[in-house]
Amino acid sequence: MWQRSRVEAHRLVVxxxxxxxxxxxxxxxxxxxxxxxxxxxxxxxxxxxKPLIRMVALLDALASAGTVGVALHQIEHRGDETHLHAALASENVIADWLERLRQVPDVESVNVREFKRAQQAGNAKPRTSADDDPIRVITRLAWHGTAAPAQSAESTSRMKVRNPE
Structure with missing residues (x-):
């Protein structure tokens, strides 16, 4: 009991x-x-x-040095990838455009998803050669640091930008 009271007194002092x-x-x-x-x-x-920063960098790169012969129709942007729908005048323009896209900061890879010549409208005046038709291209940009595989369109937030024409 005496020891206990001594310890209790010491505890109170501390x-x-x-x-x-x-x-x-x-x-x-x-x-x-x-x-x-x-x-x-x-x-x-x-x-x-990060998705917004990537989108701004992409738009800045597209606007900074305009490539003649490129008509951008639609941009679909998700956090991990971007799809660009465009009409291009020739294969040479496509090569230049893809090289510019590869130079965008934080882009890991640039892939062409779809590549086809545009169909001529029924009432349009006839063209002299197939080379006059624009080439429809859908390009996919994959961004650096994407840990997860691409998710379905329903489960990710998307930002679509369409050409008003």
Whole structure:
């Protein structure tokens, strides 16, 4: 009993000496949790902002040096890939355009998904050769750092931009 009271008295002395440190310790804990929450929010913001940054970089690259003979009709953009629907004047223009797309920051690969000559409308004036017809191309851009495979269109948010013509 005597030992117990001695230990209890020692505990009270230690608690009293630590009392002035309770407020700074609680503040340090609050600041540490606030810093962790800020870091988590910054990572989340970066993750959610990456598709927009990629889209802006793509649009900037497309606008910076216009390639003659390219008519962009539609852009479908998801976080991990972008599809460009365009009409191009010739095979040479296609090669130049694909090379420009490969130069866009953060693009891992550029693939041609569809490649076909446009069909002439029934009431349009006849063309002299098949080379006068534009070539319809659908190009797929894959972005760096995509961990997950492409998801279905219903499960991902999409941003479509169409030519008003």
């Amino acid at each position: 608690e009293q000496s630590m009392a002035p440190l309770r407020a700074p310790y609680a503040e340090a804990q609050r600041l540490a949790s606030a810093a962790a929450a800020q870091q988590a929010a910054a990572r989340l913001t970066e993750q959610h902002g």
